[in-house]
Amino acid sequence: DAGVIQSPRHEVTEMGQEVTLRCKPISGHNSLFWYRQTMMRGLELLIYFNNNVPIDDSGMPEDRFSAKMPNASFSTLKIQPSEPRDSAVYFCASQGRDTGELFFGEGSRLTVL
């Protein structure tokens, strides 16, 4: 099992540019989560999907952030336009049906200059 796969691992961009982060969950998992980690705010849940449907997006900071899950094997988190305060590590995680445990990807470190 390849685990949760995220890309890119690192991204450096300039303020105002569009950023797209990608995630492939573990096959067979039916829930997918996007978290953001910063020193100041720790790990924050941005949005999660159940069976490809967004269930709770109350953690999405503002309209510049959007997330999609077009099918069970792929999700994107988009920031447009990006700002320096969006700099963080973004984690994707998928959830097993039986144990409830979240399996995390290696994260995407975003730096907005």
Added chain:
Amino acid sequence: AQTVTQSQPEMSVQEAETVTLSCTYDTSESNYYLFWYKQPPSRQMILVIRQEAYKQQNATENRFSVNFQKAAKSFSLKISDSQLGDTAMYFCAFMQGAQKLVFGQGTRLTINP
């Protein structure tokens, strides 16, 4: 809303010692799950141990064990015979209804040789 509190931002112990990390949480529910995750410098989030609230027996995984006090809403992690590889950030997390995971702010643990 559920909250998770880790009152120890940093801890440091000598190799082979035993260390206990504290965690308290706030919820009005009776059925939930508690987790400890480890985040080494590689930033990968790794599940250490899991506890179901309906189980009175404390979970144990090799050198890792928990002291789950449901009435006190306390969920501490004990690491026995600590090793250099245990150096990491440790996050306590709460999940209700097998859905979203709420994390504490983390404890940075350093194992000294």
